[in-house]
Amino acid sequence: MSATLIHPTETGLTVKNCIDGEWVGSDRTFQSLNPANRDHVVATVPQTSKEQVEAAVAAARRAFSSWRELSWVKRAEYIDNLSQLIKRDLEQLSRLVTIECGKPINEGRADVVEALHMAQYMAGHGRLPYGQVISSEIAAKDAYIIRKPKGVVGIITPWNFPFAIPLWGILPAVLGGNTVVFKPSEETPVMGHKLAELFEEAGFPAGVINTVHGNGEETGAAMTGSEGVDVIVFTGSRAVGSLIKRTAVAGETHKFVATELGGKNAVMVLEDADLDIAVNAGVLSAFKTSGQRCVSSNRIIVDKKVIDAYTERFVEKVKRIKVGDGLEEDTFMGPLISQEGVAKWHHHNRMAVEEGGEVLVEGHEVTDGPLARGNFVTPFVYRFRDYKENTFCLREEAFSPHTCIIGCDGMEDAVRIYNDTDYGLAMAVITEDYRKWRWVRDHADYGLGYVNLPSIGAEVHLPFGGVKASGNGHPAAETALDYLTHRVAFTVNHAREIVMAQGLTTL
Numbered sequence: 001m002s003a004t005l006i007h008p009t010e011t012g013l014t015v016k017n018c019i020d021g022e023w024v025g026s027d028r029t030f031q032s033l034n035p036a037n038r039d040h041v042v043a044t045v046p047q048t049s050k051e052q053v054e055a056a057v058a059a060a061r062r063a064f065s066s067w068r069e070l071s072w073v074k075r076a077e078y079i080d081n082l083s084q085l086i087k088r089d090l091e092q093l094s095r096l097v098t099i100e101c102g103k104p105i106n107e108g109r110a111d112v113v114e115a116l117h118m119a120q121y122m123a124g125h126g127r128l129p130y131g132q133v134i135s136s137e138i139a140a141k142d143a144y145i146i147r148k149p150k151g152v153v154g155i156i157t158p159w160n161f162p163f164a165i166p167l168w169g170i171l172p173a174v175l176g177g178n179t180v181v182f183k184p185s186e187e188t189p190v191m192g193h194k195l196a197e198l199f200e201e202a203g204f205p206a207g208v209i210n211t212v213h214g215n216g217e218e219t220g221a222a223m224t225g226s227e228g229v230d231v232i233v234f235t236g237s238r239a240v241g242s243l244i245k246r247t248a249v250a251g252e253t254h255k256f257v258a259t260e261l262g263g264k265n266a267v268m269v270l271e272d273a274d275l276d277i278a279v280n281a282g283v284l285s286a287f288k289t290s291g292q293r294c295v296s297s298n299r300i301i302v303d304k305k306v307i308d309a310y311t312e313r314f315v316e317k318v319k320r321i322k323v324g325d326g327l328e329e330d331t332f333m334g335p336l337i338s339q340e341g342v343a344k345w346h347h348h349n350r351m352a353v354e355e356g357g358e359v360l361v362e363g364h365e366v367t368d369g370p371l372a373r374g375n376f377v378t379p380f381v382y383r384f385r386d387y388k389e390n391t392f393c394l395r396e397e398a399f400s401p402h403t404c405i406i407g408c409d410g411m412e413d414a415v416r417i418y419n420d421t422d423y424g425l426a427m428a429v430i431t432e433d434y435r436k437w438r439w440v441r442d443h444a445d446y447g448l449g450y451v452n453l454p455s456i457g458a459e460v461h462l463p464f465g466g467v468k469a470s471g472n473g474h475p476a477a478e479t480a481l482d483y484l485t486h487r488v489a490f491t492v493n494h495a496r497e498i499v500m501a502q503g504l505t506t507l
């Protein structure tokens, strides 16, 4: 394990809200700390009040009428400007992602590259059809389906992809003619602020994208409770997502909430698997981003015929993982985001032991040396040779480097175990048999499925989201336009008389 810490020069940055094109602070502030070194204050950030949120919503409402007037192509041009700015600043932005959320620098870069891809994809989308022409029952009528904007969209995002995830929602929203109030995670406000600066530089008119900072209880709740917000796009934990689902929609029939939540994902290793691929896929799925991806796998379900060989090779590889400062290029696992994240990791490890797991790699919190002031922990690996039902450790999301090797008896048993959680986000199956992966494809519950790959590795031109408790079926990225616009029916009569469908008579 590395014992060095690079001291970043980015310190004491000031973050502001951007409301109606004005950069404004707030009476109250909080600090964004570097998770690799809690003594390093990256930025001071406004804690936005309910009144300021309402001002942002009102600004978005005022900007809506002129923004929706623009053509899709024109709106896409602003997004194209943004993509060029992201490309220009790629290295600086990547470094900031690593400093503020701890991900190793290759992952910081991947976050910014994914944001760039989303901007490029949405810019191109502006020149695609935004409706359909459909035959009417009456020859002289033309019927159309046209996408129209819904109004003001509130976007609430998590910390773990602080640059890419906001754009999964914001860009389809503004391309479709909506205006936006965006609340970044309070853990990563600097990246939210950087996005806001780039929106301004890209030329988006005042009020089209407003950014407000703050915690969930006050700022987030003010957004979801605002009558002026038509759609909420929420990405985060199951607990907060279900709270928002209950409170934001209550009593308001027009309001729509899209939720992208957590997962209890798995890699399934079948008896015929290529073990090199299986071990690699397991390690990447469990420990990339220190297990803090919604698609991270806390479960590696392995056929009992190969479980011993698999375990030996997996554990050997895990022991070689380098934990350290994300700014060092060869670091594999950076710190957890916060002390709460460390406490959650301890809790899941304790539960695994209490519930009967056989500990194979006893992770520890780094409490001395140069990394001691960061939120560093090392991987925790345990095993259940026989699956145990109704456990906490095998069913609840750990969102940390905590994973279990679980024995199974064949493919159908693997899928039975995989499906035995409330979640349904991501799964990978490792097999050389095309009949087996096809069966798994059709019987497992997931939104993102992979064969001979890890359970991580999404691309923006595919839908991103889950089923069951992982989301309400409105995936982000590619498919977000579907729920960020209304598809309206529009029919035009070209005859000099009125002829009705279904044989209705006229006077």
Ligand code: NAD
Binding pocket: 156, 157, 158, 159, 160, 161, 165, 183, 184, 185, 186, 214, 215, 216, 217, 219, 220, 221, 224, 235, 236, 237, 238, 240, 241, 243, 244, 260, 261, 262, 263, 293, 294, 295, 397, 399, 464, 465, 466, 470, 471, 476
């Ligand atoms: P979180 O739920 O704690 O916070 C997410 C956002 O919700 C933050 O901006 C927070 O301020 C806000 N929030 C908190 N309470 C709120 C409230 N009462 N009202 C309104 N907003 C509120 O999640 P997190 O710790 O930032 O992220 C980790 C979680 O996100 C994990 O469960 C992970 O699986 C999930 N996640 C899901 C996806 C996906 O696309 N499915 C992607 C990334 C992360």
